[in-house]
Amino acid sequence: xxxxxxxxxxxxxxxxxxxxxxxxxxxxxxxxxxxxxxxxxxxxxxxxxxxxxxxxxxxxxxxxxxxxxxxxxxxxxxxxxxxxxxxxxxxxxxxxxxxxxxxxxxxxxxxxxxxxxxxxxxxxxxxxxxxxxxxxxxxxxxxxxxxxxxxxxxxxxxxxxxxxxxxxxxxxxxxxxxxxxxxxxxxxxxxxxxxxxxxxxxxxxxxxxx
Amino acid sequence: xxxxxxxxxxxxxxxxxxxxxxxxxxxxxxxxxxxxxxxxxxxxxxxxxxxxxxxxxxxxxxxxxxxxxxxxxxxxxxxxxxxxxxxxxxxxxxxxxxxxxxxxxxxxxxxxxxxxxxxxxxxxxxxxxxxxxxxxxxxxxxxxxxxxxxxxxxxxxxxxxxxxxxxxxxxxxxxxxxxxxxxxxxxxxxxxxxxxxxxxxxxxxxxxxxxxxxxxxxxxxxxxxxxxxxxxxxxxxxxxxxxxxxxx
Numbered sequence: 001x002x003x004x005x006x007x008x009x010x011x012x013x014x015x016x017x018x019x020x021x022x023x024x025x026x027x028x029x030x031x032x033x034x035x036x037x038x039x040x041x042x043x044x045x046x047x048x049x050x051x052x053x054x055x056x057x058x059x060x061x062x063x064x065x066x067x068x069x070x071x072x073x074x075x076x077x078x079x080x081x082x083x084x085x086x087x088x089x090x091x092x093x094x095x096x097x098x099x100x101x102x103x104x105x106x107x108x109x110x111x112x113x114x115x116x117x118x119x120x121x122x123x124x125x126x127x128x129x130x131x132x133x134x135x136x137x138x139x140x141x142x143x144x145x146x147x148x149x150x151x152x153x154x155x156x157x158x159x160x161x162x163x164x165x166x167x168x169x170x171x172x173x174x175x176x177x178x179x180x181x182x183x184x185x186x187x188x189x190x191x192x193x194x195x196x197x198x199x200x201x202x203x204x205x206x207x208x209x210x
Numbered sequence: 211x212x213x214x215x216x217x218x219x220x221x222x223x224x225x226x227x228x229x230x231x232x233x234x235x236x237x238x239x240x241x242x243x244x245x246x247x248x249x250x251x252x253x254x255x256x257x258x259x260x261x262x263x264x265x266x267x268x269x270x271x272x273x274x275x276x277x278x279x280x281x282x283x284x285x286x287x288x289x290x291x292x293x294x295x296x297x298x299x300x301x302x303x304x305x306x307x308x309x310x311x312x313x314x315x316x317x318x319x320x321x322x323x324x325x326x327x328x329x330x331x332x333x334x335x336x337x338x339x340x341x342x343x344x345x346x347x348x349x350x351x352x353x354x355x356x357x358x359x360x361x362x363x364x365x366x367x368x369x370x371x372x373x374x375x376x377x378x379x380x381x382x383x384x385x386x387x388x389x390x391x392x393x394x395x396x397x398x399x400x401x402x403x404x405x406x407x408x409x410x411x412x413x414x415x416x417x418x419x420x421x422x423x424x425x426x427x428x429x430x431x432x433x434x435x436x437x438x439x440x441x442x443x444x445x446x447x448x449x450x451x452x453x454x455x456x457x458x
Contacts, residue, residue, distance in 0.1 A: 041308050042238030042301070045273040075324075077456050078276050078424040079254045083324075119326045119339060121454055127254050139252040148328050148337045150357055155399040159335040159359035173273070173280070209275070 047174060047209045050074040054088070054180065056203025060114060060153075062191070063092040068114075068201055072178075074122065082122045084145065088201075090114040107190075111155040116184060118149025118162045130169070139170040151186055151199075158186040164201075174209040238271040240299040240307055247299070249289025253278030261287050271296065277311040277424075317421045317457060318379050320344055323352075325429060325455025332447035334360035340455075347378040352387070356449075367393040367411060375419070385431075387415045393437055410438045415449075425456040 051073045058068040070088025077083065092112045098105055126142035145164040150157050164182030171177060184199040242263050249261040253275045263269055263283055269291075272280040278290045297309040323342040330336060335358060342352035350373040358365045371389025394408045417431025430452050437445040 042240075042271060044238060044271050044279060047273055047275050075456070076276050077426060079278065081424065081426060083326075083456060119337070127256055129252060129257065137251060139254075139257075148326075150337070150359070157357070157359065157364050157396075159337070159357075173275075 048076045050076065050082075050176065050207045050209050052176070052178070052205050052207025054086075054178070054203040054205030056180075056201055056205075058090050058114070058184075058199055058201040060090070060092050060199050061195075061197035062095050066090045066092055066114070068203065072205060072207060074207070079127065080124050082124070082143075084120040084122050084147070085117070086120070086149075087117045088115070107154055111153075113152065115152040116149060116160060118147050118160065118184075120145045120147030120162060120164075122166075141168045142166075143168065145182065149184075151184060154188065154190040156188070156190070158188050160184050160186040168207075176207045176209065178205050178207055180204070238301075239268055240271060240296065240301055242267045242269065243300050244295075244298050247291055247295045249281065249287070249291055250278075251289065253280070253290045255292070257290070261289055263291075269299070279309075312425045312457075314381060314421055316425075317381075317427065318347070320457035322458040323350070323427075323455055324458070325427075325453050327429065327431070327451040327453025329449060329451030329453075331356065331358040331365075331435075331449040332360075334358045334365075336449060336451070338451065338453075342373065348375055349373070350375070352389075354389075354391075361398070363395050363397045365393055365395045367391060369411060369413060371413065371415075381421045383419045383421075385417055385419065387413070387417065387431070387433065389413045389415075393435075407439075409440070412436050412438070419455075425458070427455050427457060429453045429455050 051071070053069070053071050055067070055069045057065050059065040068088055068090040070086060072084065072086050074082045074084040092114055094105065122143045122145045124141040124143045128140050128142070129137040130140050131137050143166050145162070145166060147162050149160050149162060151160045162182050162184050164180055166178060166180035166182075169177045180201070180203050182201045182203075184201060185196065186199075187194055187196050189195070242265050244265065246262045246264055248259040249263060250257040251260050261283075263281075267283055269281040269283050272282055272288070274280075274293065277293045279293055279296050280288060281291050281296075282288045293309050293311050297307055300306055321344055323344065324340070326337065326339045328337050336356055337358075338354055338356035340352055340354040342350045344350040352371050352373055354367075354369050354371065356365075356367040356369075358367075369389050369391025371387045373385050373387045375383050375385040377383055390410070390412045392408055393411045394406060396406045413433045413435045415431055415433030417429060420428040420430075422428055431450075433449045433451075435447045435449060437447065439445055
């Protein structure tokens with residue numbers, strides 16, 4: 001008896017399955033020809049580079065404070081970090097000793113050119129906004145810089161470390177006004193023995209983002 | 211004109227990164243599909259959110275600065291949105307834009323690498339700037355400009371090298387390098403005058419790149435140089451360096 005029941009039930013099940021299968025054959029199967037979607041990254045104008053000039057004063061050890069000028073470029077890596085490169089020039093007059101003694105000058109004129117370059121890492125320590133009016137706020141950054149470079153001065157090239165602090169105010173998205181104080185530190189032996197000199201640069205400038 | 215020359219070299223290296231910047235004339239649009247995205251007054255996470263674009267809104271992507279994208283909506287409201295949020299918006303065909311801030315995966319798939327290094331070349335202070343292009347996951351070509359400042363002479367060196375990394379996917383990625391170039395030596399002016407001289411150099415070295423964050427990586431390396439002088443013996447010099455670099 002049991003066997004017969006089983007057979008009967010199995011028979012019905014088989015018949016239903018077969019019917020299901022034929023019903024499925026009739027159903028319209030969606031053709032698997034889906035167009036492949038490619039993720040296209042849109043071309044967005046990036047403005048991570050900053051280039052401009054600066055002018056200021058540099059106080060050169062053993063000499064007077066002299067005007068300094070140059071170009072300054074930066075690559076912004078993130079909202080916090082940037083790389084910066086500077087190229088600048090100044091020219092010194094006589095040392096105090098040369099002026100007072102009235103003797104023959106110690107250096108040739110060409111050796112009195114003070115040319116430098118440096119590469120820095122900058123960190124936007126205090127990003128902020130300053131408010132001019134009810135609806136107008138400008139982006140600003142107070143940043144710290146540290147780097148290395150070289151200074152051509154008194155007939156030789158000196159390995160130079162630079163440290164500085166600066167302030168950048170963005171007038172709009174792409175024009176910035178900058179204010180910088182930097183110390184250029186290098187050891188020189190132009191006067192006979194090794195001495196460490198600190199040459200502080202105060203400068204201001206305009207840079208453009210592109 | 212050492213400084214001027216090196217500055218130009220660096221600018222040259224930087225401008226090599228510009229092809230990625232060229233183009234982008236057409237305004238790109240995207241549609242918000244998340245519940246909302248936040249628009250800030252300036253590019254930075256500390257700036258206030260002043261507007262929230264809702265689901266379904268279409269925004270125009272104007273420009274990108276670091277990890278922030280300036281957008282404009284249909285009411286002409288402009289603000290800055292983080293690139294990861296923009297990455298979750300969709301274009302006209304409904305696919306996500308696939309933009310994101312640089313991460314370790316971008317480090318593994320980097321193309322260009324720029325950096326500067328500081329260290330000691332044969333017991334003198336040395337600094338260098340370099341640019342490299344990763345043309346397979348394992349191999350890169352690099353150009354390097356080094357200046358060193360000793361008590362008796364200054365030197366400048368321009369070299370090219372092939373760099374091989376074994377584990378491109380790793381956060382700590384060791385590499386070997388093999389290269390050659392030219393070196394100019396200028397004796398100090400305080401010494402009895404001797405002429406500047408230029409010699410060929412060959413180098414072999416090893417090092418480690420360590421991915422830090424964003425686009426930044428730290429680089430440590432040792433190179434051994436053979437300077438092929440026209441005297442009886444070649445000079446050998448060892449160089450240790452540490453540097454910070456960014457990739458693109």
